[in-house]
Amino acid sequence: MKTIIYYFTGTGNSLYLARQLGKQLGNYQIESMAKDPPTQEVGGPNENIGFIFPVYYLGLPRKAKQFIEKLNIRKETYCFAIANYGRLKFDALGLLNDVLQQKGTQLSYEETIKMPGNYIINYDPASPEKTQKLMKTANFKINEIAKAITKKEVRHIRRLGTRISKWGNNMIYKNIEKFDEKFTVNENCNGCSICSDICPVQNIKLKNQKPIWQHHCERCMACIQWCPSEAIQYDQKTDKRKRYHNPEVTAKDIVEGNYTTKS
Numbered sequence: 001m002k003t004i005i006y007y008f009t010g011t012g013n014s015l016y017l018a019r020q021l022g023k024q025l026g027n028y029q030i031e032s033m034a035k036d037p038p039t040q041e042v043g044g045p046n047e048n049i050g051f052i053f054p055v056y057y058l059g060l061p062r063k064a065k066q067f068i069e070k071l072n073i074r075k076e077t078y079c080f081a082i083a084n085y086g087r088l089k090f091d092a093l094g095l096l097n098d099v100l101q102q103k104g105t106q107l108s109y110e111e112t113i114k115m116p117g118n119y120i121i122n123y124d125p126a127s128p129e130k131t132q133k134l135m136k137t138a139n140f141k142i143n144e145i146a147k148a149i150t151k152k153e154v155r156h157i158r159r160l161g162t163r164i165s166k167w168g169n170n171m172i173y174k175n176i177e178k179f180d181e182k183f184t185v186n187e188n189c190n191g192c193s194i195c196s197d198i199c200p201v202q203n204i205k206l207k208n209q210k211p212i213w214q215h216h217c218e219r220c221m222a223c224i225q226w227c228p229s230e231a232i233q234y235d236q237k238t239d240k241r242k243r244y245h246n247p248e249v250t251a252k253d254i255v256e257g258n259y260t261t262k263s
């Protein structure tokens, strides 16, 4: 049985989980949802389809939702999803199931995994010790999930906080074009272009070797978190904060994943 795992990531947690799960399952392909979905049909009796994504504002990242809406999935497919989150997950998986049901399919299996929070605008990152602890627990959970998926276990969605998830997700994505106006770059910038290369929606162009945000930001935090010079700040909230990215993932992994196919 082959499994295709689609992931969306800013700081690497979702890519890390996708890789870990793929290794446990064997015969897998992982694909970034930053790319355009394939035009051909996916899934069917011999191909499982999985989605691994970070919870954004109690729901789905908009980019992941748009990808899944366009994905051509065969109706009898075993679909599963893992939402990873820092603090509050509410009904992110339920919102994904709504998208799938509109396409005539649904989740057969779902799980959530707590990972280090990356929303630097609101809080400091977890300590390295806490990060390792969360990763260890995540690995344990991934093993259990892999066993369940291999058996094609069915676990129907357990919905909780649907109204608040819908509200949070819709509210925050309003005025999306204004969000990146508060990013600034300081004199530590050396023009390396990592911020621009890593952005999953090509929202950063370099002008005179400095980033200029193009006002269609998905808020994934990749640019600010991966800048090797910590030259990017957001609204005077981040200058004293440490940066976070998943310790097992590199910026190159994310950039390559957003542009190429890996299995």
Ligand SMILES: Cc1cc2nc3c(=O)[nH]c(=O)nc-3n(C[C@H](O)[C@H](O)[C@H](O)COP(=O)(O)O)c2cc1C
Residues within 6 Å of the ligand: 008, 009, 010, 011, 012, 013, 014, 015, 053, 054, 055, 056, 057, 058, 059, 084, 085, 086, 087, 088, 089, 115, 116, 117, 118, 119, 218, 219, 220, 221, 246
């Ligand atoms: C825009 C944004 C919104 C977020 N909203 C939530 C949230 O509502 N609840 C939560 O628990 N974590 C939230 N987080 C934290 C991420 O879900 C969490 O850190 C995730 O593991 C990041 O995955 P990634 O490394 O694959 O990008 C948010 C992060 C971002 C960037």
Ligand code: SF4
Residues within 6 Å of the ligand: 185, 188, 189, 190, 191, 192, 193, 194, 195, 196, 209, 210, 211, 226, 227, 228, 229, 230, 231, 232
């Ligand atoms: S990643 Fe940082 S140092 Fe590199 S171009 Fe962007 S802001 Fe400048």
Ligand code: SF4
Residues within 6 Å of the ligand: 010, 180, 195, 198, 199, 200, 201, 202, 203, 204, 213, 216, 217, 218, 219, 220, 221, 222, 223, 224
């Ligand atoms: S501009 Fe930065 S925060 Fe916005 S989508 Fe691109 S990388 Fe993510």
